[in-house]
Amino acid sequence: MLRFIGRRLLLIIPVLIGLSLITFTVSRIVPGDPVKLAAGSQARPEQILKLQEEFGLDRPLPEQYLRYMGGLLQGNWGYSISTKRAVGPDLITYFTATLELTLVSTFLGLLIGIPLAITSARWRDRWPDHFSRFISIGAISVPVFWIAIILQIVLAQNLRLLPVSGRFDPRTTYPTVYTGILLLDSIIAGNWQAFGIGLRYILIPAFCQSLLVIALITRQLRGDLLDIVRKDFVLVARANGIPERMIWTRYLMKNALIATISMLGFLIGFQLGGAPLIEYVLDWPGIGQYALKAALQLDFQPIMGSTLFIGCIVVAINLITDLIYRLVDPRIGFS
């Protein structure tokens, strides 16, 4: 198992180098000029020159790349041209918001997706099945940026049930930061008022995000359940007179959840990469929004930073998923 982890960790290095090279190429060898964008249209030529020098953008491209990667190895994530802020600490702050969104949306997704899948498999090809399949295919077909706007208008602006956008009410004091995850911090601090406010802010973005989770979990679990239901051991269990209810909970769900775990790992990794569209529409200060803004401003070091950061996370989650998968199902070896 240790050898398996070691080999997989070694394979990550070329992936990250490739990622950095592609990102560098895309963000630097382009017609647009990030410095002009950051300095504004009224900037004098000498101002632009000074900025270029400050960020080393007047150097040859290979040198720029090596310098950046060298800095990265020493833990320096660089600076943003447009905000002048350090990229490293910003990435952490924005990432915790994405992490919080991912946790809540995954929870919501499982809460809705698992019952849908069971209903679907239990009454296959009957109307409950058609209904839940329609929900699951519908959930993945909705343009998230559109549904986010619609929910924002209806729930927040018209009915005034939930806040319009953002992560927390600026008029309320933020609970002490332990983890950076607002909901968790409020629980630790015992600050239920802050917890309630945080929850109200996260509901719309988390729901939009959970649509993907609902769709994929339902599809995966339904397929697996239908597969297992025809297996001999289920037949034996039925023949032995084990109640149908118990067959579903003890026999079917237990076995079907193995593949669902791997799907869940993929989903969590995917979500931790940020949801640029949802975060952009609902002004959720997550890593997707950070990366999106950086990309639109051709802001070189934040682009590199967020891509590599997200890349590391995706790769790490894939590795963890593979490990769990192999631990849960001993039939799959570590070779």
Add this chain to the structure above:
Amino acid sequence: MTTSSSLSLRDRAVRWSEEHASQIHEVRRGIYRFSRNRLSVIGLSMVIVLLFIALTAPLWVPYPDDVTGDVHMDARLKPPDAEHLFGTDDAGRDVFSRTIMATRISFQVGVIILIVAISIGVTLGAIAGYFGGWVNQIIMRLTDVMLTFPGIFLALAISAALGRGVLNATLALSVTWWPGYCRLVEAQMLKMREEDFVAGAHAIGASNWRIIFRHILPNLLTAIIVKASMDFGFAVLNLAALGFIGVGVLPPEPDWGSMISAGRRFIPASWWYSTFPGLFMFITVLAFNLLGDGLRDLLDPNATVRS
């Protein structure tokens, strides 16, 4: 003379159907099973209607000039009525005409994206899976890198770098779409190359390329078609997402994403401006996903659900 030729034609048809009886039976069974799945039938009907709309739209949209950028400031932001089914936008243009014509552009772009992505992905995947070794390592690590980019982020960065326009957006989405096909084909190729029929083709002296393209790839066609039918909706969706962020289709060309984004400023008073393009886009993506889901159940040998 005429009777004998028509008779022989009939004879030939009869003989053909006798020779292909098992295939005909398969197809009939397939159609039957597909028709049992009500959702897929709905999806297929919707797709046919949408294709018809996309193909014939220029002939019947009520205000073709509004699509190319006419401005009627006296008729701006009018609510839906008999004259303007989906209302008008902030330049007084007919939202219905623009939504319908956006279907056409989206479909064109979607088809191009898939053609490019499938060509690149299938070729690379076939080479990687068939030859294995270091060729496989290089191609598959590159695929890993591409798949590590989150969501549409790479496409977004590329189109932000290249500037707005249908062509740039298509290019950006095409070069980011192939890894899925590459992985699919590579995995199947690894399995297939161990099959007896490949060894047989080798034995009678077929070249590697012939084996890949004539013997193995046709077996993967089904899986590729299933993936493509599900991907088409998402390609269209991502094009709109680029437009929404402001790096996709260049106005005044109609695009669902840019319409939703532009209409956002006028909500809730002029709700129709964002709502109808979004709804239409939802229906389009839904249609292709319903169809793709049905096809997958039917055709994909790896799908778990069979009847």
